[in-house]
Structures are given as C-alpha cells and as structure tokens.
Amino acid sequence: xxxxxxxxxxxxxxKAATLNTVAAAQKIGGDIHVLVAGSNCNAxxxxxxxxxxxxxxxxxxxxxxxxxTAENLTALVIAHAAGYSHILAPATTFGKNLMxxxxxxxxxxxxxxxxxxxxxxTFVRPIYAGNALATVQSVDAVKVITVRTTAFDAVNRExxxxxxxxxxAADTAQTTLTNRELTKSERPELGAAKIIVSGxxxxxxxxxxHKLLEPLADKLGAALGASRxxxxxxxxxxxxxxxxxxxxxxxxxxxxxxxxxxxxxLAGMKxxxxxxxxxxxxxxxxxxxxxxxxxxxxxxxxxxxxxxx
Amino acid sequence: xxxxxxxxxxxxxxxxxxxxxxKRVVDYNVKxxxxxxxxxxxxxxxxxxxxxxxxxxxxxxxRLKEAGIATEVIAVSCGVAACQETLRTAMAIGADRGILVExxxxxxxxxxxxxxxxxxxxxxxxxxxxxxxxxDDDANQTGQMxxxxxxxxxxxxxxxxxxxxxxxxxxxxxxxxxxxxxxxxPAVVSTDLRLNEPRYATLPNIMKAKKKPLDTVKPAxxxxxxxxxxxxxxVAEPAKRSAGIRVADVAELVNKLKNExxxx
Ligand SMILES: Cc1cc2nc3c(=O)[nH]c(=O)nc-3n(C[C@H](O)[C@H](O)[C@H](O)COP(=O)(O)OP(=O)(O)OC[C@H]3O[C@@H](n4cnc5c(N)ncnc54)[C@H](O)[C@@H]3O)c2cc1C
Ligand SMILES: Nc1ncnc2c1ncn2[C@@H]1O[C@H](COP(=O)(O)O)[C@@H](O)[C@H]1O
Numbered sequence: 018x019x020x021x022x023x024x025x026x027x028x029x030x031x032k033a034a035t036l037n038t039v040a041a042a043q044k045i046g047g048d049i050h051v052l053v054a055g056s057n058c059n060a061x062x063x064x065x066x067x068x069x070x071x072x073x074x075x076x077x078x079x080x081x082x083x084x085x086t087a088e089n090l091t092a093l094v095i096a097h098a099a100g101y102s103h104i105l106a107p108a109t110t111f112g113k114n115l116m117x118x119x120x121x122x123x124x125x126x127x128x129x130x131x132x133x134x135x136x137x138x139t140f141v142r143p144i145y146a147g148n149a150l151a152t153v154q155s156v157d158a159v160k161v162i163t164v165r166t167t168a169f170d171a172v173n174r175e176x177x178x179x180x181x182x183x184x185x186a187a188d189t190a191q192t193t194l195t196n197r198e199l200t201k202s203e204r205p206e207l208g209a210a211k212i213i214v215s216g217x218x219x220x221x222x223x224x225x226x227h228k229l230l231e232p233l234a235d236k237l238g239a240a241l242g243a244s245r246x247x248x249x250x251x252x253x254x255x256x257x258x259x260x261x262x263x264x265x266x267x268x269x270x271x272x273x274x275x276x277x278x279x280x281x282x283l284a285g286m287k288x289x290x291x292x293x294x295x296x297x298x299x300x301x302x303x304x305x306x307x308x309x310x311x312x313x314x315x316x317x318x319x320x321x322x323x324x325x326x
Numbered sequence: 327x328x329x330x331x332x333x334x335x336x337x338x339x340x341x342x343x344x345x346x347x348x349k350r351v352v353d354y355n356v357k358x359x360x361x362x363x364x365x366x367x368x369x370x371x372x373x374x375x376x377x378x379x380x381x382x383x384x385x386x387x388x389r390l391k392e393a394g395i396a397t398e399v400i401a402v403s404c405g406v407a408a409c410q411e412t413l414r415t416a417m418a419i420g421a422d423r424g425i426l427v428e429x430x431x432x433x434x435x436x437x438x439x440x441x442x443x444x445x446x447x448x449x450x451x452x453x454x455x456x457x458x459x460x461x462d463d464d465a466n467q468t469g470q471m472x473x474x475x476x477x478x479x480x481x482x483x484x485x486x487x488x489x490x491x492x493x494x495x496x497x498x499x500x501x502x503x504x505x506x507x508x509x510x511x512p513a514v515v516s517t518d519l520r521l522n523e524p525r526y527a528t529l530p531n532i533m534k535a536k537k538k539p540l541d542t543v544k545p546a547x548x549x550x551x552x553x554x555x556x557x558x559x560x561v562a563e564p565a566k567r568s569a570g571i572r573v574a575d576v577a578e579l580v581n582k583l584k585n586e587x588x589x590x
Contacts, residue, residue: 086507087470087473087480087482088479088480091474109501110482110483110498110499110500110501111500111501113466113470113482114470114480114482114483115470116470117435117466117467117468117469117470117471117474118470118471118473118474118480119474120436120467120471121436121439121470121471121472121474121475122474122475124436125436125555126434126435126436126555126556127435127436127465127467127471128556129463129464129465129466129467130464139559143464143564144367144462144463144464144561145352145358145367145461145462145464146461146464147564148357148358148359148360148367148563148564149358149360149367149561149562149563149564150561150562150563150564151558151560151561152558152559152560152561152562153556153557153558153559154556154557154559155555155556156555156556156557157555191478191479191509191510192479192480192481192507192508192509193507193508193509194505194506194507195495195506195507195508196497196504196505196506197503197504197505197506198503198504198505199502199503200502200503208501212589212590237590245519248520249519249520254503254504255485255499255503255504255518255520256499256500256501256502256503261461261464262379262458262459262461262518262519264501269589270583270587270589270590280354280355280357281354287567290589291583291587291589292567292570293579293583304570304572305567306567306570307570308567308570308571308587309570309571309572309573309579309582309583309587310570310571310572310573311572311573311575311576311579312572313575318576321576322576322579322580325576325577325580326580326590
C-alpha cells in the first residue's frame, strides 16, 4: 500500500496543513510519498523530505504549476496516480478545489474532510455541520481523501526522505490566474494558532473590531477570526471566517466576542480546547459550548480584559 | 456582485444557457438529530429547503439573464419526487424551467456529477453554476467533479463573476484571501456566500413558477449508474462538550484562564 499526499505550499514553504495530512496518512499505514508540484519549488520539496513517515518526495517543477490551478494539478496527479492506494490532500480551499477533480477522473468517490481513520478503507467524517459523525467505507480501488487538519496532530520534521523529480504533465491552459490578494498579517495563521480571538456582528463595525480585538490578540499572541456576519458586514476579509463554510479551527483557547453561536459558526470552532464567550445576551447559544461564559457588554469587557491580562 | 461587460451582439448570436443544480436539503436552521439506531439522522417532519449556496447560484444565473448575457436558466434537481418543490422555488426566483432527475437512491456527488454530465450533453450550457457545498453532506465535490468529467475549467468558491467575450473572470474566496481566475467557457462556477444576496420569491412569481415547464427523467434514461460508492456503516452523535460555567466578571475570567484552564 502506498499513499500519495499532495503537498500544499507556496513553492518556498509547506503549508502547515500538509503536516497534518501526512499524519492522517500515517494512521492509514503504508509507504508515504509526497507530491510537490510547483515552480522553482526546490525549497518546499526539501522541507517535505524532512517530514516524519515520508519515504519519498516526488517533485514536478514547471512554470505552469506556479498558480496551482486545479486543472493542471489534476492532470499531473492522474498521470502519476498508478500504484497508489490512497491520494490525500488537506481539506483547505486548495485541497477542496483539487481533489474532487482527481477523484472524478479516476472514477472513484472522494471522501471529504475525514476526522478519523478506522482502517485502510473506513473513515469518519462530520456531516450536517458537524452535528453528526458518519463512518463510511469505500469500495473503490483508490481512496481519494481530504483531511480535516485539526483532527490530526502535525508530524514532526526529523527525516531525510529521498527526493525524485517526475515529469510535469502538459499545460492544460484552461485557466489563467490574473490576480491574487493575500491578506497580510503578522499574526499566526488561523489554522495553526494556539489562541484565537474571534469577533461577530456584536462589534458593530470594522473600526470597533480592530480597535477592540487587536490589542487583545496582540497581548495573547493570538490569531483573529470572525463570524460570517462580521465578514459579510465588511468588518474583516473573507479569510477570517470561522465555521461550516469557512475555516475549521481547534485552538487551545477560542474567545468568541459578540458572536451568537449559530450552528454554522459552532461547526467551525467547537473542537477548541477551551472556549470563552463574551456576549450581552444570556440566552445566546454560544454559551452552550462555552467553558467560561461572561454575560456582559463587550465594549466595556474587552478593554478591561486587555488591562487584566 | 455582478459586473457587466461586453456587448450583447455576441450573446444574441450564441444563446447562452446556464444550468443550475439545486439540491433539496434540511433547512439550515434545523439542528438535526442522530437516530437512536445509528443509521442516519432523523429527517421525519423536518423542514426541507433549497441548499443556501444553490439559491445564490440561481440568483446569479437569473441576474446574468436579466443583464442580457444569459438566454435561459435551467434548474436541475436530482433526488426524490419532492425535489419538485425545490425546482419550483428556483423557478420562482427566475429560472425558466426545471428538470427533475428522479430516483430514491441516496445520491453521492460522483453520481450527481455524472447525471449533470449527461444533461450537459443534452442541453449544451455555457456555464454550470452550482453551490460550493451542500449543507447536509458537506461534501464540496459535485461542481469540481462535473468540470473534470466535462474537461472544463472550474472556478470554485466564487464571490464575483464577470462574463465577457466568451470568458468568465471569477474572484474566488481562498484560505489566504482572494484570487481572480480567467477561464474559458464552457465552465463550472461554484458559489460562495458573498457572491450575492438572493431575492425573496414574490407571490406572483411563485404563482408563475407553477406554470413553468418541469420535465422528469430517470437516471436510467440518462444512462447513468448511480450506485453509491461509499457505504455508511454508522452515524453517531459527536461528543458533547461538558457544560461550562458563567463567570461574574473579567477578574474571575482571567483567574480561571490562568489557573484552572492554564491556557494563558
Ligand atoms: C449556508 C450557510 C453557511 C454559513 N456559514 C457560516 C460560517 O461558516 N461561519 C459563521 O460564523 N456563520 C455562518 N453562517 C451564518 C450563521 O447562520 C449566522 O448568521 C452567523 O454566524 C451570525 O453571526 P454573529 O454571531 O456574528 O451575528 P449575530 O447572530 O447577529 O450575533 C451577534 C451577537 O452579538 C451580541 N452582542 C451585540 N452587541 C453586544 C455587546 N455590546 N456586547 C456583547 N455582545 C453583544 C448579541 O447578543 C448577539 O448574540 C452561515 C449561514 C448559512 C445559511
Ligand atoms: N442531488 C443534487 N441535485 C442537484 N444538485 C446537487 C445535488 N447534489 C449536489 N448538487 C449540487 O452540487 C453542489 C455541491 O454539493 P456537494 O458536492 O454535495 O457538497 C450543490 O450546492 C448543488 O449545486
């Protein structure tokens, strides 16, 4: 049994999600290869070789992998898929965009966002915004899987796997990336943060969001997150959204400020180790998942909290 | 957001159909319960609605038609007979007609993608706009699978779509921020939440929708094998969080976080 893990990277560095995906592959068992497809991506390939459990890194280096389009990556994965029993990628927007395309061309099901491995063909995955956990068994010859990164602890980096180049597939030229605006931040990434301070509609405006939550996040070394309502209202960019259809997070500490706790929001954060809710409505559903609930006005509470930490 | 560009001459000469797959799912406000025997979730007497992302997809398609870019909007739903209601909702928002692919088989994304592939062969749409994810299976697969089967480009998680000169320029919500792709048509686009705000279906439009054409076909008519590839062995409730406590003030909160939870 050999497993292929598709690395997510920016050509220089691996995204942390790749390390969790290799961990899921280890749970399945067998040889693990990592595919690094990129443009001048030697640094990312070198890093992949350090991941524990990996026996080989396959590198396809070509200019048309620069923008990481699903069309080009699919063609590459399909060309090299023979011999693999499982193909895994993180359940990030990268993996979600790519893997169903791969699965369809292999004529197999894709198993989305697994949170557990029962055996080589049986996996656990959340459905209905995490209100139920399904154990599913695949009858397909190849299992194409995306991995919920918060469910698997990252592997460490104490390895020196061999690196081999593989031939790139032809450029499909179906898609052209014309612009990419990545949110710049000095803060930790939401997916990898130990502490997250998250704000909702209760903050009232983007100005309030930044004025109140940034000092708190600074003090705690935290990442910033948000509810959908806060993103829709333009307080913060889309990539701050935590939830069923945003990012799934599971930090040590999640502080929800002015967030009501809709099912879709809870789906993204209820696996956090400790949850704090600050909300002026004592009946807000967020309190049902909070370890520590404080019924109070956030405009007074947050500055006081910053001062007290 | 919808931006218009390009003349209508092109569109008049090349009728542009848009196909929109709409799924009937548990309403997003319902908190589902796992059945005691662990075979699934309890859907008896539960409110069903159109998948919210698919409402956004229909809205986008209808706006493209209203803008003179698209010529026809066809809604497709695959599943039980009751999906007719979902199609009527789509037509009340503004879809011109509906196609029900009727089956009692529990459809998985690959099967739906193959059904849509067969309908694409028949209808020759220039764009398929689907939802990014169905809120019941949370699969996030069908659009990408259809694009692969058709060998079409895809632009998933769209928050802005501009159609001009036979191409689509699509802004996508990605983990780090936003990116814009230019794709040739035909193509598949999947919707994210901020693409638009779907209109409410007005009573007159609901009445009108009842008279719009709705065809029913069976998977076998389309030559598609919809046998599931994944077997659900069991469905369980996730571990419940043990009830927390209310703290009286900031001082108590900080004390608990430092000394009890030890997380700061
Ligand atoms: C298909 C679909 C997908 C969705 N996906 C997501 C998702 O991924 N993530 C997500 O978050 N949502 C998602 N939603 C939206 C979700 O249903 C809720 O609408 C949203 O989470 C509400 O955000 P909120 O809690 O910030 O706003 P609200 O529900 O309006 O809550 C605001 C809260 O702030 C409190 N408040 C107000 N003023 C103060 C004050 N001065 N001090 C203290 N508290 C105050 C109020 O008591 C209230 O509880 C989705 C919805 C749909 C239909
Ligand atoms: N049974 C279905 N009938 C019609 N459209 C569907 C069906 N299943 C999925 N879709 C479409 O595919 C999208 C993604 O669904 P999924 O891949 O199941 O998360 C949905 O938002 C719909 O647009």
